[in-house]
Amino acid sequence: MRETAILARRALREGLRQPDALMPTLFIPLFFLIVNVGQVAKIFPTGGTPFLHGQNYAAFQLPTSLLTAASFGTAALYLVEEIEGGYFDKLRATPIPRASIVLGRLIAELPKSVIMSSAMILIALPFGVRIRAGLGGYLLLALLIAIWAAVFSGFMQLIALKTRSAAATNSVGFIFFPLLFLTPNFVPRSQLSRPMEIAATLNPVTYIMEAARSLVLDGYDWAALGRGFAVAAAAGVLVLFLSIRTVNRYD
Amino acid sequence: MTDASAAIEATDLVKTYRSKEGDVDAVRGVSLTVAHGEIFGFLGPNGAGKSTTVRMLTTLLTITAGSARVAGVEVIDDPDGVRRRIGVALQEAGLDLRQSGRELLTLQCRLFGMSAAEAADRTQELLELVELTEAAERRIQGYSGGMKRRLDLASALVNRPDILFLDEPTTGLDPASRLVIWDEVRRINAQGTTVFLTTQYLEEADQLCGRLAIIDDGRIVSEGTPAALKSQLAARLGPGADPSLDDVFLDATGRTRERVAGEVQEVQA
Numbered sequence: 001m002r003e004t005a006i007l008a009r010r011a012l013r014e015g016l017r018q019p020d021a022l023m024p025t026l027f028i029p030l031f032f033l034i035v036n037v038g039q040v041a042k043i044f045p046t047g048g049t050p051f052l053h054g055q056n057y058a059a060f061q062l063p064t065s066l067l068t069a070a071s072f073g074t075a076a077l078y079l080v081e082e083i084e085g086g087y088f089d090k091l092r093a094t095p096i097p098r099a100s101i102v103l104g105r106l107i108a109e110l111p112k113s114v115i116m117s118s119a120m121i122l123i124a125l126p127f128g129v130r131i132r133a134g135l136g137g138y139l140l141l142a143l144l145i146a147i148w149a150a151v152f153s154g155f156m157q158l159i160a161l162k163t164r165s166a167a168a169t170n171s172v173g174f175i176f177f178p179l180l181f182l183t184p185n186f187v188p189r190s191q192l193s194r195p196m197e198i199a200a201t202l203n204p205v206t207y208i209m210e211a212a213r214s215l216v217l218d219g220y221d222w223a224a225l226g227r228g229f230a231v232a233a234a235a236g237v238l239v240l241f242l243s244i245r246t247v248n249r250y251d
Numbered sequence: 252m253t254d255a256s257a258a259i260e261a262t263d264l265v266k267t268y269r270s271k272e273g274d275v276d277a278v279r280g281v282s283l284t285v286a287h288g289e290i291f292g293f294l295g296p297n298g299a300g301k302s303t304t305v306r307m308l309t310t311l312l313t314i315t316a317g318s319a320r321v322a323g324v325e326v327i328d329d330p331d332g333v334r335r336r337i338g339v340a341l342q343e344a345g346l347d348l349r350q351s352g353r354e355l356l357t358l359q360c361r362l363f364g365m366s367a368a369e370a371a372d373r374t375q376e377l378l379e380l381v382e383l384t385e386a387a388e389r390r391i392q393g394y395s396g397g398m399k400r401r402l403d404l405a406s407a408l409v410n411r412p413d414i415l416f417l418d419e420p421t422t423g424l425d426p427a428s429r430l431v432i433w434d435e436v437r438r439i440n441a442q443g444t445t446v447f448l449t450t451q452y453l454e455e456a457d458q459l460c461g462r463l464a465i466i467d468d469g470r471i472v473s474e475g476t477p478a479a480l481k482s483q484l485a486a487r488l489g490p491g492a493d494p495s496l497d498d499v500f501l502d503a504t505g506r507t508r509e510r511v512a513g514e515v516q517e518v519q520a
Contacts, residue, residue, distance in 0.1 A: 006361050014349050017390075086345030089311055090406065094362040095334040251313050 003096040007104025014078060015112050025072040025116060029065035030123065036061050040186060051188045053217045059129045062121070063212035064185055066141070067205065069116050070149035071180070073173050075105045076156030080166045092250070099244040102157050106150045106243075113149035114142045129216070137215040140225065144215075147232040148208055154239035161246045179205045207231040258414050258445040259285040259308060263317035266303050277303040279469035280317065285462075287413075290436065290446040292460030294453065296504055300469040301449040302342060305418045308447070309339045322413045335363070338407030338415045338444075342422065344399040346391050352378065352402050353387040356409065363410040377405040381435065397428030404435055414445045421455060433459060453496040465503045473503035 015022060041057040052060055079102075082088040091101050121131070121138065131137045159172045182199045183206045189197055200206045211228020214221035266278040278300040285291040295301045306312040308319055310330040319326040322336035347355055356377055360370035378384045381401040386394065391402065400420060407415060417436065421429040429452075436459055440446050450456055456463050457477050464474040473480060477496055484494045484502055494502075 003362060006358065010347075010350070010354075010358055013354075014347070017349050082347065085348070086341055086343035087347045088345075089341055090339070090345035090359075091362070092311055093309055093334055093337075093339040094359070095331045095364075096362050 003100040004103045004107060007091075007100055008107040011075065011078070011105045011108035012111065015074075015108065021074050021077075022112075022116070025069050025074065026119060029068040030120065032068060033058065033061050033065040033124075036064070036186070044187075051191075051217075053132065055130065055132070055217055056128050058124060058127050059216050060213065062124055062129055062216055063141075063209050064180065064183075066117050066120060066145045066212060067148060067209060068180060069120060070113050070145050071152045071173075073153045073156030073169075075109055075153040076160040076169050076173075077166060079105060079157050080160040080164065080169045083160065083164050084166065098247045098250070102154070102161075102243045102247050103240075105157065106154050106240075109150040109153045110146045113146035116149075117142045117145045131216050132219045133215040137220065141212055141215045144208060144212055144228055144232060147229075147236060151232060151235045151239050154236070154243050158239065158243050158246055161243070161250060179203055182206075183209050185209075204231045204235060256287065257284045257320070258287045258289070259283070259291075259319070259321050259447060261304070261308065261317065261319040264304060264307055264314060264319060265316035266300075266307055266312060267315045276469055278307070281466065281469070281471055282317075283464055283471060283474070285414075285445060285447060287445055288440070288443060289462060290440050290448060290460050292456035292463030293447065293449040293466065294451070294456055294463055294500060295449075295466035296506070297451070299466045299504075301466055302418055304466065305341075305416055305447070305449055309337060309416050310334055311339075335410065336413045338410065338412035340400075340403045340407040340415075340417050340420055342418045344396075344403040346399055346403060346406075348392040349390060351388050351390055352383050352394070352398075355391060355402065356406055359406045359409045365409075373409060377408060380408070381405045395428075397424055397431060400424060400428065400432055401435065404432070408439065412444060414447060415439060417446060417448045419449055419451060421450070421452065429455070453500055457496045465500060467504040473499065 037058045044052060044057045044060070046052055046054065046056050049057075079088070082091075088101070092098060121129075121141075131141065133140065156169060156173055160169045163169060163172075182196070182203045184192060184200055189200050189206065189210070192200055207224075207227040208231055211221075211225045214224040260283075262282050264278055264281040265276070268275045268277060281300070281304055293301055293304065303312065307314050308321055308326065310326055310333050314327055321333045324332040324336065326333050350358070353374055356374040357370045360373050361367070365373060375384075378387050381404060383398060383402060383405070386398060391399065394402065404417075404420065407417075420436070421432050424432065433455070436446055436448070446459075448456075448459065460477065462474070462476050463480070464471050466472065475483070477499075480499045481494050481496065484499050485492045488494060500506075
């Protein structure tokens, strides 16, 4: 754990020293938030739309934007850069558990994601968006999104370790976008067409989105939260297992 | 027979890469022994298996067959034990360009188990050793090629290794920087560290190495002191011959100056 903590601190420092790499992860989700809300907000007015629970449509869209921001996986791009540049081998030549090299980066994703989520929520506040579950809800929301950020980065790191190519790692990152659209992205799951509802039900991202949305719109919906955190934890365990196996077998 | 006193002992090392096109044998049975305190040169043309051998000895690549003992530790059985006793500077100066020189060395010290205070002291020592004290707080991104190599060398020394592996440490450097690295290698060796050096520069091998081996097509084709290898070839060539290490290399690898020149022209065309 000591080595993991040391490498996590380095990964955090690296992120702070490359703010231009973080900016798109803030601005692109905000752009989608503005565009999506601008396009359909009139169809879903606050008063006449029960699923908004008295909030405006931006509140419904906020979790989508938070998930998008958490799904850039820039940590994997730093990793592949180090593989290509030789620093990854330098780390592998030290007497540390190899798993700590990938774990350090994943742990660093947690605070980075909390900062990004907090910034986006702060930006959304003047537009009338509120987190119905209050401060505790905000903390749970930030934690859930941070776990997803680590999961997604872990998935990207896996690709980086397998392909050792920045181009391949970058391309695979776009896999998230279909996953994001096969969710109750614009309306609740019950209002989707039947094929889309089936696709959304099979998509694990749906449950994370619904858990996040419940905190913003409803307060504490423990069933939704349980499903969301269970999916995030299961995906985390899977990604962790695969990442550790891959880095230990790296040749 | 295992030579317990050797710093490095490899026996029939084999590395086979598996690919869709079939197996590729990068190293086909390398056996070598390096004594404590030596500077041992490992020479060979591009793709001969130099780096693959180094990567197996330094635990960065799995060994397909054969065995190796490095600093008295079996590479296959106890790779962490080997890593604690060696320093590695690979072909690409493997550095994290976003860190400063001081941060990089401190991190490396911490990964070798030093406390924060010990790491700070050792970092300062190493910065002074490679004369990078003034540039220590600058990001590595702004370092020259020579400075990066010196920092890489320093990072390979954090744990006061018994054996230092240097894989083409001067490739791409200007002549002045190359001389600085040579001086560093001599100084490190004078302090008792065994050095295993791969290089494509025969002059470098001649200047630095007490003994060397030439590898070609995954096999060692010649081994000895530079002087012995030259005199063996001189004896074969007959009276009046005064071969250089270049001639030894070309003879051992079955290449000729004409063939090498032809290959170069072909590439240029």
